[in-house]
Amino acid sequence: MPALLDVDHPTGWLPPHAMFAAPQPQATPAPAAPPRLLWLVDARAAPWAQLIGEAAPPGQGCSAVVALACEGERGRSRREHLQTLTRAYDALADGSGAPVWLIASGYGAYLGTLLSQRRTIERMLLCAPAVYADAGWDLPWMVLDAAHAAHPSQAERAANDNMAFVAAGQYLGQVSVLVSPLADDDPPQAEDRHGLQVDYFYAFDRARERHLELPQRAAASAAEALRQQVARWLWARPAQA
Numbered sequence: 001m002p003a004l005l006d007v008d009h010p011t012g013w014l015p016p017h018a019m020f021a022a023p024q025p026q027a028t029p030a031p032a033a034p035p036r037l038l039w040l041v042d043a044r045a046a047p048w049a050q051l052i053g054e055a056a057p058p059g060q061g062c063s064a065v066v067a068l069a070c071e072g073e074r075g076r077s078r079r080e081h082l083q084t085l086t087r088a089y090d091a092l093a094d095g096s097g098a099p100v101w102l103i104a105s106g107y108g109a110y111l112g113t114l115l116s117q118r119r120t121i122e123r124m125l126l127c128a129p130a131v132y133a134d135a136g137w138d139l140p141w142m143v144l145d146a147a148h149a150a151h152p153s154q155a156e157r158a159a160n161d162n163m164a165f166v167a168a169g170q171y172l173g174q175v176s177v178l179v180s181p182l183a184d185d186d187p188p189q190a191e192d193r194h195g196l197q198v199d200y201f202y203a204f205d206r207a208r209e210r211h212l213e214l215p216q217r218a219a220a221s222a223a224e225a226l227r228q229q230v231a232r233w234l235w236a237r238p239a240q241a
Contacts, residue, residue: 033098033099034098035123036093039102039103040066040102041065064092066108074142077138078137082118100121101125102115102123103124106127114167116173129196129200131199179198179201
């Protein structure tokens with residue numbers, strides 16, 4: 001039986017038994033790392049510690065909770081809080097390459113959107129996000145919150161005039177915005193907050209996937225409605241890029 005020509009090395013020859021060589025095993029790709037959850041909790045949030053335990057699927061990656069409602073936090077500025085969140089993100093990601101998901105409400109949702117400009121966040125669930133005017137960046141949160149509660153419509157809505165809307169317009173991941181429900185007897189401030197939250201959703205015009213969510217009114221309480229929403233979001237299969 002003539003020897004076989006090695007087409008990759010024309011000057012060399014392969015012995016006859018080379019044609020019966022066993023195939024080399026294919027390397028098995030490593031499983032994708034589970035996502036890591038960053039929870040930003042403000043004063044109006046439901047019991048998040050319980051939510052984490054009940055809503056997260058088995059095998060979920062580790063979590064970090066930044067409690068903005070702790071004593072002393074309301075006296076800090078947005079600049080200081082954003083620095084705290086950046087450090088929390090870095091400690092959670094830890095250079096692992098695992099995707100980071102963010103869940104936040106109110107003021108935390110606002111800060112989380114700003115954080116998405118500085119760090120990569122694959123998915124975000126923003127519950128009733130607050131919107132603050134850019135002025136007074138270094139004022140304490142309690143001062144900003146009091147002004148926002150009284151006149152939420154004074155927050156600039158134009159995409160080029162508000163840092164949160166600019167950050168939302170630059171976000172390329174997946175985002176769900178859970179807006180506050182409106183009742184017939186709600187004051188004008190509640191209508192303003194609802195309108196801002198809807199505007200907030202539409203600011204994510206470059207997101208790979210976005211959803212505007214309404215709470216389930218069948219739930220017995222706001223906390224239960226939020227728990228159900230978080231559970232659905234965590235268990236949902238994200239769309240691929």
